[in-house]
Amino acid sequence: MTSKASEQSTRLLLWLVAIGFFMQTLDSTIVNTALPAMARSLGESPLRMQAVVVAYALAMATVIPATGWLADRFGTRRIFMLAIALFALGSAACAASRTLTELTLSRILQGCGGAMLLPVGRLTVLRAFPRERFLEAMSFVAIPGLVGPLIGPTLGGWLVEVASWHWIFLINLPVALVGVWATLRYMPDFRGSDLARFDLSGYVMLVVAMLSISIALDGIGALGLQHAVVVALLMLGLAALASYWLHALRTPAPLFSPSLFQLQSYRVGLLGNLFARIGSGAMPYLIPLLMQLAMGYSPAQAGMLMLPVAIASMGMKRVVTRIVQRLGYRRVLVVNTIALGLMIASFALMTPTQPLWLRVIQMAIFGAVNSMQFTAMNTVTLKDLNPAHASSGNSLMSMVQMLGMSLGVSVAAALLSTFSNWLGAGPTPGPQSLGVFRGALVTIGVLTMASAAIFWQLADDRRRPTAPADTADPGQAS
Structure with a gap:
């Protein structure tokens, strides 16, 4: 009986991680088809809506390097639940947004949650399953990740026509509620046994580099930044990247080793x-x-x-x-x-x-x-x-x-x-x-x-x- 209960728990864990991955990949694609409708609703040009997509991807890029350390420090269950909560709060804020600025900030919050869903879920599966079953487990988790991009653009376009663009975010809320409940019940709370000190200074340098270069490029298309500002941001980004490289060469435990x-x-x-x-x-x-x-x-x-x-x-x-x-x-x-x-x-x-x-x-x-x-x-x-x-x-x-x-x-x-x-x-x-x-x-x-x-x-x-x-x-x- 105990063996059957354990097997059921591990199977439900796979479903939980798979649904988290599905939510993340779905929201990476569902917005694209709805951008013209969003632009009309917010009084913006359709060709200036890229910040909605860029903010989500860039937030994920900046949070991903810290996810492994956070899970080891605070436990996989707590961080996975935090990821779902941030994703849900970001989704609700997106649906309530009345301006492009509000929507962009909400997408950043949503991206911070989405960034932790797959890495923390993958780490949990790695520790919960023996090596000989890991490939099979991850193959199961990967399937919803492939389905998300498959239905995302179609679902987004359909929701815009039958309801409004707000529903591409609202549909995440009931799934997130179930996810929080399932995390509390089925997610193991693994922690790192030999936790190294987090390379905070290196992390800040990388984030500054990514944000500066991305904002400089986005400033040409949407923000209307002057050429001098764009050049200054690009130089700041390159300087931060070079600083990280020099920092990593002399630090015993850098974020990413040279x-x-x-x-x-x-x-x-x-x-x-x-x-x-x-x-x-x-x-x-x-x-x-x-x-x-x-x-x-x-x-x-x-x-x-x-x-x-x-x-x-x-x-x-x-x-x-x-x-x-x-x-x-x-x-x-x-x-x-x-x-x-x-x-x-x-x-x-x-x-x-x-x-x-x-x-x-x-x-x-x-x-x-x-x-x-x-x-x-x-x-x-x-x-x-x-x-x-x-x-x-x-x-x-x-x-x-x-x-x-x-x-x-x-x-x-x-x-x-x-x-x-x-x-x-x-x-x-x-x-x-x-x-x-x-x-x-x-x-x-x-x-x-x-x-x-x-x-x-x-x-x-x-x-x-x-x-x-x-x-x-x-x-x-x-």
Whole structure:
């Protein structure tokens, strides 16, 4: 009887972590389709709404590095419950927001909660399950993480049409209440046995670097910052990044050890993750806007059009292993990064008169290429890490993934603003705005193709490749 009760508790723990992951990935994508409706409600231009997406991703990027230490210090149960509570409070605040500033601040609160859901949940599963069952357990947890991006854009578009955009946040509240109850009942309270001192000064330097660079890029597109302010912020960000590197070299227990970068596969994979994700992170923001503002689609129709992307993305995971085993990571990533850039640029060829079947095929091909990119990038980054560096290496990669998404949206918004001024199209929805999107898409496609040069630095591993793991990617928001 005791064994049956223990088995039931561990199964319910998996469901709890899986639902938390689902909430986090759903809210990474559900907002994109609703941005034009939000803009109308708040009296803003649709092309100035990127702060709603950037704030969430950037909040996650800044909190992720501290989640492991917080869980070890205060216990997994307490931190997971705090994560759900912050996520719920942020969701309620988003629904109650009356201005873009209020909504952006609420998304920051929501992102702080979302940042802790997956890392703390994954840490709990790691400690609750024996090594031989961990892969099976994490595979179960990863499934809702793949379903979230699948239904997010469609659900967001549907809710906007049948109710209002506020409901894309309100639907989180009953799920969060159940989550808090389940956490108190089924979440084990694991703590770290040998807790090191948290590298607070290093953490502050990293946060300053991320915020300064992101605000500088976002300031070009939405905040209307003067060029001198943008340059000053960029310089502050680079100085903070250099300061962290010097600090990490002389600190016994830095947040992220410089020894991580002694592995060629890790440093190349991490840099590739950052720059290639700028293109991938921009597309979930750009495509719904393109469909609604330039092509005349309704929110529900724009959300439905994202389904082929997500379905092809999930289907591609079945063949990635065989492709990498045959060709090796270097060839796959160089060729696939160029293909990804070409697919992004190909969306500039869209016109309102094109048949629907052609758009569906284009979306599906983009989803397959994007999925190949994510899976190969993630695995080549982590495959050579030793156990001592696995935890910090994975946390740094997760931070870079979210930072890449944030930068992608900021770059896309800046390009839309720039081309809008150059072409004199303005923010008014209609076919006249198509040229603005075309300029942004081609530019982002070229930038993505340029990042293939990073993956060219990988060693040629065709003869002895490591099969990529089917790891859940919080950044894969299609």
